[in-house]
Amino acid sequence: MSLALAVGLQALTGVAMLLIISLGLAVIFGMMRVINLAHGEFLMLGGYSAILAVRHGVNIWVAMLVVAPLVVGLLGALVERLVIRRLYGRMVDTMLATWGLSLALIGFVSMIFGNTVGGFSAPLGSVDVGGFYTSAYSLFLVFAAALMVGAVWLVLRRTPFGLLARGTMQNPEMASALGVATERVYAVTFAAGAALSGLAGGLIAPLSGVVPTMGTAYIAKAFITVITGGAAMLAGTLSASVLLGGVGVLATFLTTPVLGEVVLLAVAIILVRLLPHGITGRFFRRAL
Amino acid sequence: MSLSRRNALRSLAAASATLAAPAIFRHAALGADPITVVGIHDASGGLDIYGQPMIACLDFAVDEVNAGGGLLGREIKLINYDPQSNIQLYTQFATQAATSDHAAVVHGGITSASREAIRPILRRYKTLYFYNTQYEGGVCDRNCFCTGSTPAQNVESLVPYIMKKWGKKVYIVAADYNYGQITSKWLTKYTRDGGGDVVAVEFFPLNVTDFGPTIQKIQQAKPDMVISALVGGAHVSFYRQWAAAGMKSRIPMASTTFGGGNESLLLSPEEGDGIVVAFSYFQEVDNPANKAFLEKFHAKLGAKAPYLGGELAMRTYTGFNLWAAGVRKAGSIDRIKVIEALETGIGVDGPPGRTVLDGKTNHVSLDVYFAEVQNHGFKILEHFADRPPADTASVCDLAAHPNTDKQFVVDVKI
Missing domain, CATH: 3.40.50.2300 (Response regulator)
Structure with missing residues (x-):
C-alpha cells in the first residue's frame, strides 16, 4: 500500500517534470508555430542564471523563481527582435535559425563559464511516505507545475492581453485589421514562452545539475509532449504530460529504465499515428 | 666612439658570429625531422569534462620531454584533434593521423565506444595506439596499449x-x-x-x-x-x-566512475561527501613525485590548471611517458621495434606510483587508491601497490598468440 503511494507520488512528479519542461515550448511552438530548437538551451540558461544568482548571495527561491525567468525572458525578447521576427510563418527557417542559436548558446556558455559549475542542492529536505523516502522538493515541483499551468490559463482566459494573444495567433491579418499591434503581441508572447522555459530551468537545476549541454537531454521530450498534445496548447500539454509521464514512470518502475524510455516513445508514436492532430485534435477540442 | 672602418668591420664580424652560433646549435638539435604524436580527445561536447584535463596533461608531458632535449635527439610535434564527443569524427581523425600525419603514436579515446571505433583503424594502418583510460578490461591487441586501470585492479x-x-x-x-x-x-x-x-x-x-x-x-x-x-x-x-x-x-x-570527470566539483558537499571510489590516481595522492609534478603543472598552467580528480588525465601523462621510455629503449620510432621494447616490461615512476607494462596483455600493473569524496575533493583511504591486470591476463596472451585482435568479455550470469 505504502509502495503504491510512493509510486503514485513518483508518477505525479514525473508528470510535473514533463509539464514544467514543456510549457515554455508549448507557448512558443504550440501557440506561435515557431519550431524552437533552442528550447533546451533556454532551460540551460535558466539553470545557469539561478546557480550564478545563488553564488552571488541571492536567496535560492528568488534565484529560481524570479531571476531565472527574468533573465531568459529578456533574452527571449532580444532573440525575437533580432531573429524570430523575420521568420514568422516560415517554420522550417525558424528551425534552422534556432538550431544555430542553440549551438551558439552552448558554445558561448562553455566559453564563459567552462564546462564545470558547481550547483546547489535541493532545498526542503526529504519526507517519509509510509517508509519510502522521497525529496520534498520534487513534491514542490508538482505544486509549481500546477501553479504554472494555472497562471498561463488565467492570463490567456482572463486578461485583455490573453484575448489579444489568442486572437492574433488564430488570425493575424484579422487582428491587425482590427487595430491590434500584432508585432508587439508576438514579441511579448515569445518572451513569455522564453521566461517559462527559464523558470523551468531554474526549477530543475537542483535536481539535474547544470552543464552547457544539458538541453539535449530535455528537448526531445519537450517536443514529443507538445506534439502529442496537439492543437489546444494548454489542455494538450497537460493531457500529454499526464499520459506520457505516468506511463513512463510506471514502465520504469515495473520493468527497467531502458524499457521505460522505450515505452514512453512507443506510446507517443502510437498516439501520433492514431491521432495525427494530437490528443486535443479529438478530445478537449474546445479547451485552451 | 668614432666610426672607423676597422671598428665597423670588427663589430660586424662579432654580430654575425653571434647570429651564426644559434644556427649551428639549431642544426645539431634538429638532427632530423620532428616526431609526430597525435592526441584525439574530446575538447568540446558532453565529454569535454574528461577530455580537457587529458589534453592538458598530454601537452604537459610533451613539453617536458621536449624541454629535456626531445626523443632520440628529435623534437616531438604534438597534434591535438577534437572529435567533439562524436564517434564519426574519431574515425576520421584516426585515419588522418595514420595516413596524412604519419603519426609515430596516437594517444586518445575516452569512452570504450570511441576506443573500439579507432582501434581497428589504427591496427589496419599499422599505427601504434595508446588508450589511457580506466575501462572494463579485456582488449587483446598487440598494436594497442591500455594504460588505465581495469576491474581486476580497482x-x-x-x-x-x-x-x-x-x-x-x-x-x-x-x-x-x-x-x-x-x-x-x-x-x-x-x-x-x-x-x-x-x-x-x-x-x-x-x-x-x-x-x-x-x-x-x-x-x-x-x-x-x-x-x-x-x-x-x-x-x-x-x-x-x-x-x-x-x-x-x-x-x-x-x-567505479564517480570522480573520473568533474562529478565531485558539480555536486555540493552535502550531496557528494562519503561516496567511496577506487582509481589509480587522485590529485590528493601524497608522495614526493606527485608533489613535484603538481608544482610544475600549476606553475605552467596557473589558474587554468584543471583539477585532476580521477585517473584519466594522469594516465594520459603516464601513458605518454611509457611510450617515450619504449622509444628510448628501442632507439627508434619504428612501430614493431617500439612494441618489442615496451613488451620487455618497461616501467616508469611517476605521481601515481610505479607503472609497469605487462608484455603478455599490453596492459599495466599500477597502484590503486581508495578514496572518499570530501568537500569537492577526495580523502585517500587505502593504497595498494603494484596491482596486476589479472582480468585481461586470464583471457589474453599476446606472447603466445601475437595476432589476437579482439576484446574478451567476462562470462558472468546476472
Missing part, C-alpha cells in the same frame, strides 16, 4: 573492502553501453566471490535524468549499499536526487 579490491564495511546486499546502477554492461558483470562476479548477493542491476541510457522511480525501487529492495557505474553529465542527476530524497545518510554508496 573493483576486485574495492568490492570486498566495502562489503566488509557495509554488508552483503548490493544494488548496482550502471550506464547502458559496453562500459556499464561489462563492468556490472565484474561487480556481480566479485560480489558473489565474496559471499555477497546482488539484488538488482539496472541500466540507464546516457540521457536519462529522472531517477525517481529507481530510487523508490532501491528503497523497496533495501540493499546494504549501492554501487554506481553511471557515466556522463545527465547521470550526475542520480547523486543529486539520491541526496534530495534523504537516502544518502541511509544507504552508503560506492562508484
Whole structure:
C-alpha cells in the first residue's frame, strides 16, 4: 500500500517534470508555430542564471523563481527582435535559425563559464511516505507545475492581453485589421514562452545539475509532449504530460529504465499515428 | 666612439658570429625531422569534462620531454584533434593521423565506444595506439596499449573492502553501453566471490535524468549499499536526487566512475561527501613525485590548471611517458621495434606510483587508491601497490598468440 503511494507520488512528479519542461515550448511552438530548437538551451540558461544568482548571495527561491525567468525572458525578447521576427510563418527557417542559436548558446556558455559549475542542492529536505523516502522538493515541483499551468490559463482566459494573444495567433491579418499591434503581441508572447522555459530551468537545476549541454537531454521530450498534445496548447500539454509521464514512470518502475524510455516513445508514436492532430485534435477540442 | 672602418668591420664580424652560433646549435638539435604524436580527445561536447584535463596533461608531458632535449635527439610535434564527443569524427581523425600525419603514436579515446571505433583503424594502418583510460578490461591487441586501470585492479579490491564495511546486499546502477554492461558483470562476479548477493542491476541510457522511480525501487529492495557505474553529465542527476530524497545518510554508496570527470566539483558537499571510489590516481595522492609534478603543472598552467580528480588525465601523462621510455629503449620510432621494447616490461615512476607494462596483455600493473569524496575533493583511504591486470591476463596472451585482435568479455550470469 505504502509502495503504491510512493509510486503514485513518483508518477505525479514525473508528470510535473514533463509539464514544467514543456510549457515554455508549448507557448512558443504550440501557440506561435515557431519550431524552437533552442528550447533546451533556454532551460540551460535558466539553470545557469539561478546557480550564478545563488553564488552571488541571492536567496535560492528568488534565484529560481524570479531571476531565472527574468533573465531568459529578456533574452527571449532580444532573440525575437533580432531573429524570430523575420521568420514568422516560415517554420522550417525558424528551425534552422534556432538550431544555430542553440549551438551558439552552448558554445558561448562553455566559453564563459567552462564546462564545470558547481550547483546547489535541493532545498526542503526529504519526507517519509509510509517508509519510502522521497525529496520534498520534487513534491514542490508538482505544486509549481500546477501553479504554472494555472497562471498561463488565467492570463490567456482572463486578461485583455490573453484575448489579444489568442486572437492574433488564430488570425493575424484579422487582428491587425482590427487595430491590434500584432508585432508587439508576438514579441511579448515569445518572451513569455522564453521566461517559462527559464523558470523551468531554474526549477530543475537542483535536481539535474547544470552543464552547457544539458538541453539535449530535455528537448526531445519537450517536443514529443507538445506534439502529442496537439492543437489546444494548454489542455494538450497537460493531457500529454499526464499520459506520457505516468506511463513512463510506471514502465520504469515495473520493468527497467531502458524499457521505460522505450515505452514512453512507443506510446507517443502510437498516439501520433492514431491521432495525427494530437490528443486535443479529438478530445478537449474546445479547451485552451 | 668614432666610426672607423676597422671598428665597423670588427663589430660586424662579432654580430654575425653571434647570429651564426644559434644556427649551428639549431642544426645539431634538429638532427632530423620532428616526431609526430597525435592526441584525439574530446575538447568540446558532453565529454569535454574528461577530455580537457587529458589534453592538458598530454601537452604537459610533451613539453617536458621536449624541454629535456626531445626523443632520440628529435623534437616531438604534438597534434591535438577534437572529435567533439562524436564517434564519426574519431574515425576520421584516426585515419588522418595514420595516413596524412604519419603519426609515430596516437594517444586518445575516452569512452570504450570511441576506443573500439579507432582501434581497428589504427591496427589496419599499422599505427601504434595508446588508450589511457580506466575501462572494463579485456582488449587483446598487440598494436594497442591500455594504460588505465581495469576491474581486476580497482573493483576486485574495492568490492570486498566495502562489503566488509557495509554488508552483503548490493544494488548496482550502471550506464547502458559496453562500459556499464561489462563492468556490472565484474561487480556481480566479485560480489558473489565474496559471499555477497546482488539484488538488482539496472541500466540507464546516457540521457536519462529522472531517477525517481529507481530510487523508490532501491528503497523497496533495501540493499546494504549501492554501487554506481553511471557515466556522463545527465547521470550526475542520480547523486543529486539520491541526496534530495534523504537516502544518502541511509544507504552508503560506492562508484567505479564517480570522480573520473568533474562529478565531485558539480555536486555540493552535502550531496557528494562519503561516496567511496577506487582509481589509480587522485590529485590528493601524497608522495614526493606527485608533489613535484603538481608544482610544475600549476606553475605552467596557473589558474587554468584543471583539477585532476580521477585517473584519466594522469594516465594520459603516464601513458605518454611509457611510450617515450619504449622509444628510448628501442632507439627508434619504428612501430614493431617500439612494441618489442615496451613488451620487455618497461616501467616508469611517476605521481601515481610505479607503472609497469605487462608484455603478455599490453596492459599495466599500477597502484590503486581508495578514496572518499570530501568537500569537492577526495580523502585517500587505502593504497595498494603494484596491482596486476589479472582480468585481461586470464583471457589474453599476446606472447603466445601475437595476432589476437579482439576484446574478451567476462562470462558472468546476472
